Amino acid sequence: MKMRPKVIINAAMSVDGKIALRGGRRIKISSEEDFCRVHQLRNRVDAILVGINTVLKDDPRLTVKEKFVKNPKNPVRVILDSKLRIPSNARVLDNKAPTIVITTESAGKREINAEIIRCGKHHVDLRCALEKLYRRGIKSILVEGGGTIIYSFLKEKLVDELWIFVGSIVIGGGAPTLAEGMGASEEEDVILLKLLKCEIIEGGIVLQYGVLYD
Ligand SMILES: NC(=O)c1ccc[n+]([C@@H]2O[C@H](COP(=O)([O-])OP(=O)(O)OC[C@H]3O[C@@H](n4cnc5c(N)ncnc54)[C@H](OP(=O)(O)O)[C@@H]3O)[C@@H](O)[C@H]2O)c1
Numbered sequence: 017m018k019m020r021p022k023v024i025i026n027a028a029m030s031v032d033g034k035i036a037l038r039g040g041r042r043i044k045i046s047s048e049e050d051f052c053r054v055h056q057l058r059n060r061v062d063a064i065l066v067g068i069n070t071v072l073k074d075d076p077r078l079t080v081k082e083k084f085v086k087n088p089k090n091p092v093r094v095i096l097d098s099k100l101r102i103p104s105n106a107r108v109l110d111n112k113a114p115t116i117v118i119t120t121e122s123a124g125k126r127e128i129n130a131e132i133i134r135c136g137k138h139h140v141d142l143r144c145a146l147e148k149l150y151r152r153g154i155k156s157i158l159v160e161g162g163g164t165i166i167y168s169f170l171k172e173k174l175v176d177e178l179w180i181f182v183g184s185i186v187i188g189g190g191a192p193t194l195a196e197g198m199g200a201s202e203e204e205d206v207i208l209l210k211l212l213k214c215e216i217i218e219g220g221i222v223l224q225y226g227v228l229y230d
Pocket residue numbers: 026027028029034035036037039040041042043045066067068069070071073074096097098099101139140141142160161162163164165166168192196
């Protein structure tokens with residue numbers, strides 16, 4: 017592919033790899049110290065990206081809190097939404113930061129408080145999306161989930177760094193995990209990581225990985 021932004025994934029999971037409660041309801045996994053780390057990370061990138069289900073389930077703001085960063089700069093918010101289902105009252109469509117919704121050629125027309133970009137016919141084409149964002153001056157992106165989006169980025173070999181906070185809790189059962197999608201059925205399909213850093217902080221462990229693509 018042509019030039020693309022640097023892609024960093026960040027997520028918080030339980031010890032058993034879950035990122036939400038059963039049914040997808042949000043749970044606070046990060047500690048205050050981890051929130052501070054995430055907001056500093058947000059402040060260093062050009063854009064923060066999530067999938068449409070995260071918007072529908074959590075209604076996040078995706079801004080940088082002044083509590084954690086002095087004079088925050090608020091990166092562009094990017095939502096991947098193939099069918100343009102985003103509710104008009106979603107918090108990411110407020111005026112706190114610019115927002116780009118990436119959808120497909122097959123999605124209908126709608127007026128929303130965001131720029132709309134089309135990439136792919138029925139499913140957002142990640143490479144096309146990254147190229148278009150790069151051309152708009154976005155040189156680094158923090159992908160914050162959920163598990164379906166994280167797996168797509170990893171599977172398509174588009175990830176440079178992976179940061180995981182492992183909170184000291186167990187959720188159990190069939191709750192959403194860090195990496196959803198099809199998953200690997202053959203050993204050669206697993207995604208290999210290289211552990212770069214491991215740090216104990218309040219409430220859990222921060223792990224930093226690089227991704228080993230062949
Ligand atoms: N703990 C954490 O750090 C954390 C962070 C964020 C979210 N979460 C949790 O994650 C859960 C949501 O995760 P999720 O896996 O259900 O959904 P998601 O990853 O937020 O969104 C997935 C959706 O994005 C759309 N999409 C568009 N282009 C895509 C592409 N190229 N590849 C994959 N998906 C694409 C698809 O819907 P369309 O086909 O309609 O476009 C897909 O179903 C929530 O329960 C939330 O609480 C946890």
